Amino acid sequence: MQTLTVDLAERSYPIHVGPGLLGRKELLAPYITGSQVMIVTNDTVADLYLDVVRSMLPDLDVAEVVLPDGEQFKTLECLETIWDALLTAGFNRRCTLIALGGGVIGDMTGFAAASYQRGVDFIQIPTTLLSQVDSSVGGKTGINHPRGKNMIGAFWQPRVVLADTSVLATLSDREFSAGMAEVIKYGLIHDSDFLDFLEGSMPALLARESVALTHAIVRSCEIKADIVNQDETEQGIRAILNLGHTFGHAIENAMGYGTWLHGEAVSAGMNMAVTLSRNLDWLTDADVERTGRILQAAGLPLRPPSGVSTARFLELMRLDKKNVNARMRLVLLSRPGQACVTEEVPESLLTRTIDDFTAC
Numbered sequence: 632m633q634t635l636t637v638d639l640a641e642r643s644y645p646i647h648v649g650p651g652l653l654g655r656k657e658l659l660a661p662y663i664t665g666s667q668v669m670i671v672t673n674d675t676v677a678d679l680y681l682d683v684v685r686s687m688l689p690d691l692d693v694a695e696v697v698l699p700d701g702e703q704f705k706t707l708e709c710l711e712t713i714w715d716a717l718l719t720a721g722f723n724r725r726c727t728l729i730a731l732g733g734g735v736i737g738d739m740t741g742f743a744a745a746s747y748q749r750g751v752d753f754i755q756i757p758t759t760l761l762s763q764v765d766s767s768v769g770g771k772t773g774i775n776h777p778r779g780k781n782m783i784g785a786f787w788q789p790r791v792v793l794a795d796t797s798v799l800a801t802l803s804d805r806e807f808s809a810g811m812a813e814v815i816k817y818g819l820i821h822d823s824d825f826l827d828f829l830e831g832s833m834p835a836l837l838a839r840e841s842v843a844l845t846h847a848i849v850r851s852c853e854i855k856a857d858i859v860n861q862d863e864t865e866q867g868i869r870a871i872l873n874l875g876h877t878f879g880h881a882i883e884n885a886m887g888y889g890t891w892l893h894g895e896a897v898s899a900g901m902n903m904a905v906t907l908s909r910n911l912d913w914l915t916d917a918d919v920e921r922t923g924r925i926l927q928a929a930g931l932p933l934r935p936p937s938g939v940s941t942a943r944f945l946e947l948m949r950l951d952k953k954n955v956n957a958r959m960r961l962v963l964l965s966r967p968g969q970a971c972v973t974e975e976v977p978e979s980l981l982t983r984t985i986d987d988f989t990a991c
């Protein structure tokens with residue numbers, strides 16, 4: 632097991648990464664202060680891992696909420712289901728919520744913890760690649776709104792993250808590839824050596840070979856923790872974690888939540904952001920081609936779905952939470968391995984770049 636730390640003074644917490652963590656009671660016990668524990672999961676993950684997580688909580692008052700599976704259920708209604716379960720079970724301010732699942736469960740459970748009785752403890756047990764490398768770390772929690780992705784939420788840090796790499800064996804290839812999009816993101820925004828590693832190791836990663844996969848997860852968590860440590864609530868540098876997301880969230884919303892997976896939409900979005908960076912002469916054609924090759928090798932899409940027009944893209948992108956002025960705020964690459972946030976992209980160039988992706 633390897634352990635990293637998110638370093639946020641009194642909100643600091645460990646991220647444990649390795650095989651066979653589920654079942655190890657001693658990894659949870661130090662972070663549970665009261666006697667009441669609510670495990671929040673979905674019907675797919677419950678069938679696979681609920682029993683073993685329950686076995687890690689002896690002598691405690693344990694209740695469960697099993698939600699329907701899917702991005703389309705990252706809603707106020709499911710959040711209400713969690714609040715109702717907590718109230719029905721008579722849970723008090725010293726209770727702990729455990730998020731057992733992917734990013735959907737993690738984001739919703741975190742927000743339920745942030746809001747229940749004005750804030751209770753929560754623990755992340757991420758079970759997808761995406762949630763192990765990204766969503767379980769950093770404290771962004773929330774739900775979708777029909778008008779926009781993750782529009783309602785809070786920053787609320789977990790007490791501990793347990794990323795058991797053994798559970799990735801049951802993940803579908805499509806979901807595994809979606810997780811790789813966020814892994815590739817870290818190479819693009821922050822670490823060109825890591826991008827080289829990912830480029831050279833893609834077959835081993837897709838075969839889920841333990842050494843390569845563990846390195847990819849640990850390095851991703853290190854990069855995310857480093858950025859979050861500098862800027863917990865996204866006043867500045869944290870926004871670079873949003874590479875590809877302004878385009879990607881527009882795709883997710885336009886297609887209907889759950890149609891395109893988050894990682895798939897981010898992949899097409901990163902390719903669009905990299906292309907826009909090239910159109911600004913910040914990157915070369917070779918950089919764009921290489922990025923496309925890496926994403927494609929991971930089984931990810933390079934282009935958005937054909938049904939989304941440029942006008943719809945722009946309409947949805949204007950709702951993005953990063954925007955503060957009339958000008959769109961975008962995360963682009965100033966070179967491979969280095970991202971920047973800019974409001975300086977001429978509207979005409981942005982439109983032309985999107986047009987190149989939306990034209991049949």
Ligand SMILES: NC(=O)c1ccc[n+]([C@@H]2O[C@H](COP(=O)([O-])OP(=O)(O)OC[C@H]3O[C@@H](n4cnc5c(N)ncnc54)[C@H](O)[C@@H]3O)[C@@H](O)[C@H]2O)c1
Pocket residue numbers: 673675676679700701702705732733734735736738758759760761762765766767768769770771772781798799800801802803806809810893894
């Ligand atoms: N908070 C953040 O910082 C952050 C970061 C990235 C993404 N997100 C959010 O995370 C969500 C996407 O997360 P995701 O990709 O994990 O999707 P997900 O939570 O929908 O999980 C993907 C699928 O895998 C299944 N699953 C989970 N673990 C499994 C396992 N071990 N074996 C078999 N099946 C398993 C789930 O039931 C689901 O069907 C999006 O809502 C996105 O907005 C949040």
Ligand SMILES: O=C(O)C(=O)C[C@@H](O)[C@H](O)[C@H](O)COP(=O)(O)O
Pocket residue numbers: 765769771780781813865869870872873876952
């Ligand atoms: O942790 C962050 O910061 C991120 O932006 C990580 C993203 O991968 C993630 O999808 C996040 O949920 C997006 O946040 P949002 O604020 O753009 O909704």
Ligand SMILES: [Zn+2]
Pocket residue numbers: 765813876893897
């Ligand atoms: Zn993301």
